[in-house]
Amino acid sequence: MVGSKERKIQGIIEGLKKIYPEAPLELRFSNPFELLVATILSAQxxxxxxxxxxxxxxxxxxxxxxxxxxxxxxxxxxxxxxxFFRQKAKILKGCAEILERDFGGEVPRKIEKLTKLPGVGRKTAAMVLGNAYGIEEGIAIDRHVHRVIGRLGLSKSDQPEAMERELMALVPRSLWTWFSNALILHGRRVCTAKNPKCDVCALRPWCDYGQGINRG
Ligand code: SF4
Incomplete structure (x- = not known):
């Protein structure tokens, strides 16, 4: 049932909605600053x-x-x-200094400003904006999203930024944060790096890997 990309993304979104109608991050935070810190600490x-x-x-x-x-x-x-606590500590201190100096102690609401902070790339910025502010500026591509999207056959790109651009053109903007969060959950629980649970996966009808395509 793999079909055209539009049909496919529709099927995948519908499948994900059934499994993860809400897809909150598993990181705990109570404000944008805390989410920024938690996301930096979550590397590796x-x-x-x-x-x-x-x-x-x-x-x-x-x-x-x-x-x-x-x-x-x-x-x-x-x-x-x-x-990696030494490196993370330096990054956190560097971020704090820029937040105070340039942004009045607030986490900025624009992706191009957030990505000026040390250790903050598009993934972290999109995650913070989407989950802390409800601002849809990108689709966070972490290793789980990268793996699941590759297996689904929605993008063949090895580069997160190119994959993000392809997904942004396919997924309605209002769903960008939910979509990334849902794929992270799916990658952790079902489409695991080793032994993905294709037999019980609701996305299988739409998945190249699940259908035995491009398994190389
Ligand atoms: S069918 Fe298999 S490879 Fe495809 S998304 Fe589901 S678990 Fe992953």
Whole structure:
């Protein structure tokens, strides 16, 4: 049933809507600043671990000024369980300084401003804008989205930005954040890197891999 790209994306969106009618992020946050911090910490780290760390971190760090004033070693110690903690601590401090200096301590609402922050690419920016502000400026392509989209046969691109552009042309803008979040959940729960559960997958009728196409 793979068919044309338009039919296919419609089938995939309908299938995803049935499984993940709401698709909230698994990262915990209560404001845009917290989501920015949590997303930076989530690089190479499971959301569950990030949530354990941020539970303590957000009790101490309420905004960029707190990040600027906390000693680097103390910050490193607090975020250590998320891995790459030295690099992440530097990124967080760099972000906090720019947020204070250029944006009045607020997380900006434009993707081109957000991507000026250290360690913030289009993926993080789209995720923060969509989930914290409800602003649809992009489709976050993380490793799960990349894998699932490749298997579905919606894009053959290896480059996240090219894949994002292809998806932005196919998916209605009002669904961009939900679509990315739903694919992340699907990639974690069903379309796993090893042994995807095609037998129980609602997207199978629309999926190249599930139909035995392009498995190379
Ligand atoms: S059918 Fe298989 S490969 Fe396709 S999306 Fe579902 S789990 Fe992934």
């Amino acid at each position: 780290c499971k959301d569950e671990r990030v949530n354990q760390v941020t539970e303590k971190l957000f009790a101490l760090i309420k905004g960029p000024l707190d990040l600027i004033s906390i000693p680097l070693e103390r910050l490193e110690e607090l975020i250590r369980p998320t891995g």
